[in-house]
Amino acid sequence: MILSPKIENFVLHCGEMGSRWGFNRTIGQMVGLLVIHEQPLTANEIAESLKISRGNVSMGIKELQSWQLVKVTHIPGDRKEYYAPSGSIWDLANRVFEERRKREIDPTLSLLRDQILDGPNSPEEEYAQKQIQAIHDLLETVTKWSAELQRLSPEQLQTLMKLGSSVGKVIDLKDKLLKKS
């Protein structure tokens, strides 16, 4: 399981980015490796390729499973478990995005809701309350949007993606139409 320079490069880069994407270096490398390899890999192959301990791989896989990024497969007559990405690049990105939303937004949203219900407890808290409300609204919008994106069909997504630099135009057109009716 020796990696070609190009692939090694890619895998190492995934490691460096790993921590920015929400996991650690090792796990970043694992994702990179699994994504770039057509065939599923065993835990031992992963450990060997990345030069890390077997235990570390085991913990990494557990973490990746909690993110729903890997699936386990078996080869008939072989007792080992083989690991592969749980879907297309798009699927994986979606999962990461979703998981991060849960970790980065949901807890805050929940706290802010409580704080809003509580209301301002003193004149100085008036301004605080307004800001809390603003953050809450922003986060709620983001949440709704991300849920919406998950729901779109691949074709709709395709269209939306291509829309790119002309979202603005579509919106303007919509406004005009509304005024007419």
Added chain:
Amino acid sequence: MILSPKIENFVLHCGEMGSRWGFNRTIGQMVGLLVIHEQPLTANEIAESLKISRGNVSMGIKELQSWQLVKVTHIPGDRKEYYAPSGSIWDLANRVFEERRKREIDPTLSLLRDQILDGPNSPEEEYAQKQIQAIHDLLETVTKWSAELQRLSPEQLQTLMKLGSSVGKVIDLKDKLLKKS
């Protein structure tokens, strides 16, 4: 500079979330504090409120400035510097989003571009190449979209946001408009 329980709660929470949002606990607390307080604060007030060292505040401010999240103001006849958020909640969120794009996406995009130019160096790299291309395309789309969002006017954004639970409608809308013209 003693904080009311509610505000302290909010600030502490921002600290916990800080690391998830791309900075560390202290810096998260600083953002929270600045956002929730109507009046700009001095570095000493921040240190006192959060019970952290003066040096830490100084480093935190430097970091926040690199994210363009704070602005410095002065009070006539007072030599101290007063710090405040650099804009509305929406502005701040935008900046964080933008900065994270730079850190989380741009370096990868750049590497992948190089790797694509390099082409597959062996038959086994065929598949790798395809995957690299797929990741590249995904990241490029995200980048384009985020640039587009920055460019929209607040009103356009407002419209887009309210469209909310029905992005699908935007697509339908687009199709209808195209047919008419």
Added chain:
DNA sequence: TTAAAGTTTCAATAATTACTGAAACTTTAG
């Protein structure tokens, strides 16, 4: 039922990242 193949767990330790506080630096009023 057992031993071989495989996997997971976790205490110890390594690596990384954040924080303090004292010293050095900068600015300005007198």
Added chain:
DNA sequence: CTAAAGTTTCAGTAATTATTGAAACTTTAA
């Protein structure tokens, strides 16, 4: 020019997070 007010830097240390490797656990073929 100088001293007071303010700010930044950074070496040392504390706190956190990641990794190893050996022991414990699980599964299955014979």
